[in-house]
Amino acid sequence: DTGVSQDPRHKITKRGQNVTFRCDPISEHNRLYWYRQTLGQGPEFLTYFQNEAQLEKSRLLSDRFSAERPKGSFSTLEIQRTEQGDSAMYLCASSLGTSGENRETQYFGPGTRLLVL
Amino acid sequence: AQSVAQPEDQVNVAEGNPLTVKCTYSVSGNPYLFWYVQYPNRGLQFLLKYITGDNLVKGSYGFEAEFNKSQTSFHLKKPSALVSDSALYFCAVRPPGGNNRLAFGKGNQVVVIP
Numbered sequence: 164d165t166g167v168s169q170d171p172r173h174k175i176t177k178r179g180q181n182v183t184f185r186c187d188p189i190s191e192h193n194r195l196y197w198y199r200q201t202l203g204q205g206p207e208f209l210t211y212f213q214n215e216a217q218l219e220k221s222r223l224l225s226d227r228f229s230a231e232r233p234k235g236s237f238s239t240l241e242i243q244r245t246e247q248g249d250s251a252m253y254l255c256a257s258s259l260g261t262s263g264e265n266r267e268t269q270y271f272g273p274g275t276r277l278l279v280l
Numbered sequence: 281a282q283s284v285a286q287p288e289d290q291v292n293v294a295e296g297n298p299l300t301v302k303c304t305y306s307v308s309g310n311p312y313l314f315w316y317v318q319y320p321n322r323g324l325q326f327l328l329k330y331i332t333g334d335n336l337v338k339g340s341y342g343f344e345a346e347f348n349k350s351q352t353s354f355h356l357k358k359p360s361a362l363v364s365d366s367a368l369y370f371c372a373v374r375p376p377g378g379n380n381r382l383a384f385g386k387g388n389q390v391v392v393i394p
Contacts, residue, residue, distance in 0.1 A: 167323075169323075194380065196380070196381075196382075198382075203386070203387075204386055204387070205284075205370050205372075205384030205385050205386050205387050206324070206370070206382075206384050207384070208381035208382065208383070211380050211381065218380075219380065219381065221381070254323055254324065256324075267312055267329065267331055267374075268314075268326055268329060269314075269326075269382060270326060271316070271323040271324040271325070271326075272323050273322055273323040274322070274323045276321070
């Protein structure tokens with residue numbers, strides 16, 4: 164399967180702990196996105212990379228959140244000092260960076276469900 | 281800022297009947313519009329998109345959607361619903377150029393009754 168993959172699929176942690184999630188995009192895609200989805204809501208944009216450059220961050224991305232894409236391939240999202248309000252599904256998506264209509268479609272991974280106790 | 285409204289929380293339809301899931305949007309300029317479907321504990325699967333051209337777009341699994349600029353709508357339709365279409369459907373919008381973020385609606389739960 165050459166789709167977007169995310170690891171882990173589920174994470175349970177205690178408040179105050181740090182967690183890190185990984186996303187592997189579709190191999191030829193140079194754009195990568197992180198979204199957060201809470202119960203009963205649509206996904207909310209967190210941040211966006213083109214290759215290794217982080218080009219946009221949402222106000223939702225507090226100082227406790229940091230995302231990296233060091234070699235322009237996989238990405239990590241770290242949450243420091245987790246809070247119960249961080250409990251959500253964290254979704255990663257990727258898209259082509261070339262011109263044309265195909266570059267506009269974001270393909271999503273299965274998500275990482277985080278529960279902070 | 282762009283926004284999407286999906287006015288109905290749940291859509292119930294009998295198997296074999298037409299299915300419509302409504303979406304209206306607010307964005308400057310000519311929008312890019314998308315529909316995604318989400319099954320329980322899964323990520324979002326792309327169904328179809330409108331970028332430019334023909335207002336009626338066809339997508340995966342027999343779904344189609346019509347872009348109506350005057351009504352700022354992009355309703356999702358399927359002529360004959362299947363039980364397997366029961367899922368959560370999300371409409372999303374992004375303005376052309378620059379900003380790459382998608383703004384999603386809150387989603388519609390579709391229940392297809394056998």
